Amino acid sequence: xxxxxxxxxxxxxxxxxxxxxxxxxxxxxxxxxxxxxxxxxxxxxxxxxxxxxxxxxxxxxxxxxxxxxxxxxxxxxxxxxxxxxxxxxxxxxxxxxxxxxxxxxxxxxxxxxxxxxxxxxxxxxxxxxxxxxxxxxxxxxxxxxxxxxxxxxxxxxxxxxxxxxxxxxxxxxxxxxxxxxxxxxxxxxxxxxxxxxxxxxxxxxxxxxxxxxxxxxxxxxxxxxxxxxxxxxxxxxxxx
Amino acid sequence: xxxxxxxxxxxxxxxxxxxxxxxxxxxxxxxxxxxxxxxxxxxxxxxxxxxxxxxxxxxxxxxxxxxxxxxxxxxxxxxxxxxxxxxxxxxxxxxxxxxxxxxxxxxxxxxxxxxxxxxxxxxxxxxxxxxxxxxxxxxxxxxxxxxxxxxxxxxxxxxxxxxxxxxxxxxxxxxxxxxxxxxxxxxxxxxxxxxxxxxxxxxxxxxxxxxxxxxxxxxxxxxxxxxxxxxxxxxxxxxx
Numbered sequence: 038x039x040x041x042x043x044x045x046x047x048x049x050x051x052x053x054x055x056x057x058x059x060x061x062x063x064x065x066x067x068x069x070x071x072x073x074x075x076x077x078x079x080x081x082x083x084x085x086x087x088x089x090x091x092x093x094x095x096x097x098x099x100x101x102x103x104x105x106x107x108x109x110x111x112x113x114x115x116x117x118x119x120x121x122x123x124x125x126x127x128x129x130x131x132x133x134x135x136x137x138x139x140x141x142x143x144x145x146x147x148x149x150x151x152x153x154x155x156x157x158x159x160x161x162x163x164x165x166x167x168x169x170x171x172x173x174x175x176x177x178x179x180x181x182x183x184x185x186x187x188x189x190x191x192x193x194x195x196x197x198x199x200x201x202x203x204x205x206x207x208x209x210x211x212x213x214x215x216x217x218x219x220x221x222x223x224x225x226x227x228x229x230x231x232x233x234x235x236x237x238x239x240x241x242x243x244x245x246x247x248x249x250x251x252x253x254x255x256x257x258x259x260x261x262x263x264x265x266x267x268x269x270x271x272x273x274x275x276x277x
Numbered sequence: 278x279x280x281x282x283x284x285x286x287x288x289x290x291x292x293x294x295x296x297x298x299x300x301x302x303x304x305x306x307x308x309x310x311x312x313x314x315x316x317x318x319x320x321x322x323x324x325x326x327x328x329x330x331x332x333x334x335x336x337x338x339x340x341x342x343x344x345x346x347x348x349x350x351x352x353x354x355x356x357x358x359x360x361x362x363x364x365x366x367x368x369x370x371x372x373x374x375x376x377x378x379x380x381x382x383x384x385x386x387x388x389x390x391x392x393x394x395x396x397x398x399x400x401x402x403x404x405x406x407x408x409x410x411x412x413x414x415x416x417x418x419x420x421x422x423x424x425x426x427x428x429x430x431x432x433x434x435x436x437x438x439x440x441x442x443x444x445x446x447x448x449x450x451x452x453x454x455x456x457x458x459x460x461x462x463x464x465x466x467x468x469x470x471x472x473x474x475x476x477x478x479x480x481x482x483x484x485x486x487x488x489x490x491x492x493x494x495x496x497x498x499x500x501x502x503x504x505x506x507x508x509x510x511x512x513x514x515x516x517x
Contacts, residue, residue: 078334078337078338078341081325081341081345082325082328082329082337082341085321085322085325085326085328085344086325088322088325089322093366094318094366094369094370095366097318097322098318098351098355098366101318101321101322101348101351102348102352104325104345104348105321105344105345105348105349105352108341108342108344108345109345111338111341112342112345115338126333126334126335126338129334130334
């Protein structure tokens with residue numbers, strides 16, 4: 038008879054329960070899942086909208102696959118909030134204006150701008166998910182990392198953007214500016230959210246008996262996010 | 278030691294290969310998967326578009342879940358065509374105009390019309406999938422039935438439409454007319470497709486050595502489709 042395996046799930050459940058004893062931590066996790074869920078649902082909407090600009094059925098199907106994957110992410114975060122006994126839509130509501138503002142300021146004017154936004158946004162979101170996961174209780178971390186599981190949908194963008202630049206090099210200059218504007222708006226909206234939501238910030242910076250990033254750590258996180266953004270732009274053939 | 282199980286998969290693979298020896302059958306299956314794939318992709322698009330009319334985030338998420346499920350159906354049919362060595366987008370292309378015409382003639386004017394179209398269209402499509410599956414080789418049948426696997430996303434429509442009629446009974450009359458128009462347009466477009474695509478029709482009516490429906494059988498199928506449509510309308514609280 039094999040040795041009794043350690044029941045990791047109950048250990049993790051106990052640790053998760055302990056983390057949630059801190060009401061500010063609980064608030065922060067709900068705010069975090071709420072802001073991510075809202076982001077995924079609007080990403081679905083915007084990508085579905087952008088699919089209308091697709092020059093053909095193949096591209097339409099490829100961008101729709103991204104939209105559909107974002108909806109899957111939304112669903113996972115939604116269900117995670119329900120498991121915490123939280124109404125997902127109430128948790129999402131406070132972030133309505135921020136996303137409206139972000140998307141109003143970054144509405145793509147054509148198919149290529151839509152592609153770059155999809156690629157840059159998807160990558161930045163995935164990086165942020167991975168960064169923030171490190172400071173979460175095991176249950177929430179697993180949810181965040183599972184949500185990220187389904188990836189690779191945006192890889193078709195690389196070929197499309199590079200082809201467009203090869204056809205007309207001026208496109209590269211315009212899209213490089215566009216990429217800078219996107220990341221600038223994203224970071225500016227993120228700072229606004231952090232300033233208004235103490236719980237969410239506490240999840241990142243830690244509490245009395247919970248580790249987190251200090252200010253220097255947050256600075257390094259932003260440095261990593263912008264470095265990865267630059268690599269993605271380079272992969273598209275764009276200066277950042 | 279248990280008895281060796283019969284390898285159903287290889288039996289089925291052999292039967293599927295035999296069915297595809299008939300070139301008209303092969304053409305018909307490709308046309309069938311093409312018309313269904315196009316339908317699912319446009320269903321995704323239209324539902325994502327209708328989500329903009331949603332009166333709140335909950336409804337937006339519910340209709341987006343339907344859209345996302347339709348995209349999953351598209352993906353399954355797309356992959357099935359690839360497995361047959363067929364370019365999915367070439368197989369879909371001949372049905373472009375029919376779907377454009379159908380959706381142009383049945384563009385919902387408001388959220389409720391969108392909901393009824395989603396519910397009626399989803400149900401009619403599922404019924405048609407089940408009807409047609411009976412006359413297909415085992416491999417294609419499995420694909421069609423698997424594609425249908427994920428259902429139940431449209432059930433929220435029942436509550437929404439009944440609430441709206443309770444608030445204003447005149448809504449019931451308007452939506453009943455709308456439901457009639459939808460099914461009329463759908464059947465008319467389906468007849469057009471059947472008339473133009475011999476292979477597709479052959480899949481339904483059978484070949485020299487393959488069973489299928491005779492004309493009376495096709496008549497009975499249409500009777501079943503319209504009966505089920507009437508039950509769905511009744512479930513919504515609408516006359517058909």
